[in-house]
Amino acid sequence: MAGSRLDPWLGSYASRARSMSASEIRSLFAVASRPEVVSLAGGMPFVQALSVDDIADSVAAMIRTKGAVALQYGSGQGDTTLREQIANEVVAPVGISAHPDDVVVTTGSQMALDLVVRVFCDPGDVVLVEAPSYVGALGVFRAYECDIVHVAMDEEGLSPNALEDAIAAVIASGRRPKLIYTIPSFHNPAGVTQGPLRRTQILEIANRHSILVLEDDPYGLLGFDGPYADGAAPRAMRADDSQGVVYLGSFSKTIASGLRVGWAIAPHGVREKLVLAAESAILCPSNFSQLTVSDYLATQPWTDQIKTFRELYRERRDALLESLEAMMPRGTSWTVPEGGFYSWVTLPEGLDSRAMLPRAVAALVAYVPGTGFFVDGTGTESLRLSYCYPEPDRIREGVRRLAGVVESELTLVNTFGSAGHHADSGQQTPSPDVA
Numbered sequence: 001m002a003g004s005r006l007d008p009w010l011g012s013y014a015s016r017a018r019s020m021s022a023s024e025i026r027s028l029f030a031v032a033s034r035p036e037v038v039s040l041a042g043g044m045p046f047v048q049a050l051s052v053d054d055i056a057d058s059v060a061a062m063i064r065t066k067g068a069v070a071l072q073y074g075s076g077q078g079d080t081t082l083r084e085q086i087a088n089e090v091v092a093p094v095g096i097s098a099h100p101d102d103v104v105v106t107t108g109s110q111m112a113l114d115l116v117v118r119v120f121c122d123p124g125d126v127v128l129v130e131a132p133s134y135v136g137a138l139g140v141f142r143a144y145e146c147d148i149v150h151v152a153m154d155e156e157g158l159s160p161n162a163l164e165d166a167i168a169a170v171i172a173s174g175r176r177p178k179l180i181y182t183i184p185s186f187h188n189p190a191g192v193t194q195g196p197l198r199r200t201q202i203l204e205i206a207n208r209h210s211i212l213v214l215e216d217d218p219y220g221l222l223g224f225d226g227p228y229a230d231g232a233a234p235r236a237m238r239a240d241d242s243q244g245v246v247y248l249g250s251f252s253k254t255i256a257s258g259l260r261v262g263w264a265i266a267p268h269g270v271r272e273k274l275v276l277a278a279e280s281a282i283l284c285p286s287n288f289s290q291l292t293v294s295d296y297l298a299t300q301p302w303t304d305q306i307k308t309f310r311e312l313y314r315e316r317r318d319a320l321l322e323s324l325e326a327m328m329p330r331g332t333s334w335t336v337p338e339g340g341f342y343s344w345v346t347l348p349e350g351l352d353s354r355a356m357l358p359r360a361v362a363a364l365v366a367y368v369p370g371t372g373f374f375v376d377g378t379g380t381e382s383l384r385l386s387y388c389y390p391e392p393d394r395i396r397e398g399v400r401r402l403a404g405v406v407e408s409e410l411t412l413v414n415t416f417g418s419a420g421h422h423a424d425s426g427q428q429t430p431s432p433d434v435a
């Protein structure tokens with residue numbers, strides 16, 4: 001294949017790079033980051049709620065006492081003290097008891113996702129993912145040329161019946177799914193949470209078919225109410241199955257995403273492969289970031305900080321839900337998250353969230369269209385709203401603008417039978433700030 005004037009290397013890329021494409025909605029998101037636009041698109045944690053002075057003090061003390069280590073290469077598996085803290089303290093609230101040897105520290109949990117797929121998936125391997133699923137995970141699966149199969153969800157997340165059916169269909173096609181990728185707690189983007197029974201059912205199905213479960217849990221400590229009030233975190237699947245589950249965690253939402261520190265907890269053999277894969281990708285995760293996190297955990301009231309985050313996000317979730325209730329046209333529905341950052345909105349019949357986005361941005365409000373969370377072009381009737389970043393008043397204003405846009409789309413549909421946009425389908429890859 002020949003190159004082009006814009007990219008002379010176009011013909012030389014590996015086949016896996018061909019499935020990596022920037023979305024046309026990226027340019028819209030560039031506009032959406034202007035201050036006059038209320039962005040309900042981005043999944044950025046509100047790091048302004050951290051005490052910068054405390055972090056500055058702890059970084060200064062860390063670099064004075066451990067500078068030679070912090071500024072040096074480290075272990076591919078991650079800093080020993082941090083792995084102990086993760087295994088002994090950080091994952092205790094989700095019910096996991098792990099040995100520090102089972103932990104691999106990564107550059108955000110995004111990298112852990114990449115490593116797991118790298119060591120498990122050949123091109124064409126089937127991975128089962130929720131419908132909808134996390135954009136960043138879909139990007140990894142596509143990069144490794146996996147065959148991505150969406151499995152339906154309900155108000156309690158991944159549906160066991162749909163999972164059974166999907167597995168049966170894959171087996172009937174002469175293949176075997178490699179992974180079940182799930183976000184059981186405070187789902188991105190669906191905002192729903194699997195209850196304990198649901199988790200047991202999914203584990204039972206996965207074990208019966210010998211399919212590895214990849215449990216992605218960056219939001220588990222950010223529950224607000226219902227069964228997750230007062231800091232009660234949903235029990236991780238890994239807590240009940242140490243051999244069949246690889247668990248991914250992150251400090252991005254509980255401390256700071258800019259530090260880029262996450263981890264995987266994996267069965268022994270898998271852990272060894274992950275470390276080898278990590279070494280070939282980056283040699284080792286940043287010692288500076290790891291020691292910063294480790295000192296923060298040792299010296300700062302980190303559980304109080306998570307409580308602060310939980311209260312802040314609950315207030316924003318309430319602002320979102322109240323204003324959706326008050327302002328959205330009839331026929332719109334949404335999920336009620338009990339934690340995390342997101343609510344999944346379903347538009348009145350006939351509306352297309354992707355086609356509507358330019359009008360929403362023109363009305364100074366942004367969201368992520370549902371199609372971004374599927375690989376098969378479905379999701380046009382849905383969109384994701386994030387309440388983590390804007391202040392409550394901005395959220396209310398954003399919903400007011402969005403309701404106006406939905407209202408006028410509805411008028412168009414009712415008058416002309418369509419809102420008059422072209423409705424391209426296909427997967428979109430928003431930039432990291434909207435992931």
Ligand SMILES: Cc1ncc(COP(=O)(O)O)c(C=O)c1O
Nearest residue numbers: 108109110134188250252262435
């Ligand atoms: C479900 C899910 N998994 C993984 C990540 C990646 O997080 P990080 O790499 O910052 O740990 C995110 C970020 O938004 C997410 O929502």
